[in-house]
Amino acid sequence: MTQKPVIGFIGVGFMGHGMAKNILKGGYELWILGNRNRAPVESLLSMGAKEAASPQDMASKCDIIHLCLSNSPQVEAVITGESGIIAGARKGMIVIDTTTADPTSTLAMAEKLSVVGAHMVDAPLGRTPKEAEEGMLDAMLGCDAALFDKVHPVIDCWAGTITRIGEVGTGHKMKLLMNFLGAAYAALYSEATVLGATVGISPHAFREVIAPSRLGSGFFGTFMQYVCDRDENAHKFSIENLSKDIRYVNAMATDAGVMNVMASAARHYFTHAEAIGKGGDFVPMLSDHIGNLNGMDLAAEVAKGKK
Template identity: 65%
Template sequence: MVEKPVIGFIGLGLMGHGMAKNIRQKGYDLWVRGRSNRAPIESLLALGAKEAASPADMAAKCDIIHLCLSTSAQVEDVLRGSDGILAGVRPGLIVIDTSTADPGSTVKLADELMSRGAHMVDAPLGRTPKEAEAGTLDAMVGCDEALFDTVKPVIECWAGTIKRIGPVGSGHKMKLLMNFIGMSYGALYSEVVVLGAKIGISPQTIRDVIGPSRMGNGFFETFMRYVVDRDRDAHKFAISNAAKDLRYISNIAADARVVTVMASAARHYYAHVEAIGRADDYVPMLSDHVGALNGVNMESESKKNSEK
């Protein structure tokens, strides 16, 4: 019987905690490292996980390390820092980066790991923290086929749908294309509900008409659950992350010499919200900010129409 690899997990936020929990509950030895919020760390320690002193310490103890961070800068720091993964790397170590990251950075880090006999896999995520807790996320994987066969049983702990996209870096490319669509939806829906309010069509009516039509989708449903019902937690994806992903898309497009008018237009809305200090708002709240730019209070619009 083949012994299970020892797993590490760095980044225990909204997505990472559920992923790490499912790895541990599937019987893997697990080392974790979080940040200032102790709650997810203590939760995992109670399940039998152990806490690593640093990324380098984790690299010395683990066979496979997951990263679930916010930006490529954070990923680079975890790998290249003085007590980073590269400082403790052993031949054969596999790093699975589930962050939504810049593919150019991913490929460079993969080369640095390869020079030390280690490997990088990019496996960014689809779906929400709810699916992270349930172990039914989507995974878009970038690595060679042999490495994919090695990591797939571990990814199956937290993913219900797993698709190998191509070589390292391609998973992050696919995820950014997906988020290009999603964040553009956020900008489009924000304009639609604000324009609707201006011309006498309520957010409730827009949801009732569009939701069951061919143009309805899961993103629309959670977006409108905030706009209409004011459910802050309906779609927990921060505007800071949306803006970051659209910046990465713009970088990819510039390198590919592709015109992306839609991406540039959407990016400015999210950049505006960052600039006014509201980057921690969730994506559906963009509708409030677009409303404010147009003299419309979307919360009042929603309440006004719900009372009819």
């Protein structure tokens, strides 16, 4: 690619909108494909993006296509469906999958793309929609060195940190390890907050002590911003999405023959929250769910302990 490649982007939701916007700011021609929510699509069209009719149509026009979807079945449908990417793929085309996906599926899709001369790069994301809008996401890539050199300038539009983990599939494996920690933290913080409130330690006091200590973190900060300040937008990542990720973690551990007690334990809280219709809630709201399981109205406890 001697000239700037033409870029495609499928999935312009919470994360994808900011990423696509920053690709446009980087001076690339951009084709997009959204879902039911037209607001981010219209926003990007107003900035100069063009709308593709289908993944096949996009593949016929673009050199590099980003995917930012919810799960592996969606990725598989976009790549292999009747009007999917493979149906319109040209030799040398690159698919960058930023979805948090099942690595087994990633390797299968990479193989299918290779049959038509196309390539797969897995580049899952770290951080939040705020950093997506700022062009400061973390990207962990699985691809060979030659592909890394080709996609790096484009990914640099939306990422502040870019790390090549290894060959295709390793980016998604790394992301699952990251989200394993996130799911376990969410369960742990929820249990600790509810236990503390039960024995007379308010969520506010818990945050005040832990936040500046060695146990504090960015994740703890946004999690407790919801718990203590009831800020529903502090950490915009759904329970159902993280539930999917922790299922993928457990599957990866099973395939590797590794005992995974902590991942299995965390999975149950997320599965239960989904089962009672709370999958659309954001991850810090798991604390309310665990409070309810223990007969506690956590919001009321927060109000009692507020200074």
